[in-house]
Amino acid sequence: MTSDVAQTNASIVVRQVTCPHCKGPSLYAAANEHRPFCSFRCQQNDFGSWATESFSVQADTAHDEDPLR
Numbered sequence: 001m002t003s004d005v006a007q008t009n010a011s012i013v014v015r016q017v018t019c020p021h022c023k024g025p026s027l028y029a030a031a032n033e034h035r036p037f038c039s040f041r042c043q044q045n046d047f048g049s050w051a052t053e054s055f056s057v058q059a060d061t062a063h064d065e066d067p068l069r
C-alpha cells in the first residue's frame, strides 16, 4: 500500500565523474555500464594498458632469472 517504487526511483543518484582514461566527463549511473569510464573504448584501452604492463613486468622478471654465463 506504500509508494516504495517511487521512493526507490528518487534514491537513484546520477553523478558525473572524470573518466580515468581520457579525463573527460563520464556518467556514473546504472545506464553507463562502462562506469567509471565514459565509454567502452576507454574501458578497453585502460584495461589493455595495465594488462600489457603486468605482462611486461613478468617478462622482465623471467629475463632476470636468466643464469649468468
Ligand SMILES: [Zn+2]
Pocket (backbone or CB within 6 Å): 019, 020, 021, 022, 023, 024, 037, 038, 039, 042
Ligand atoms: Zn573516457
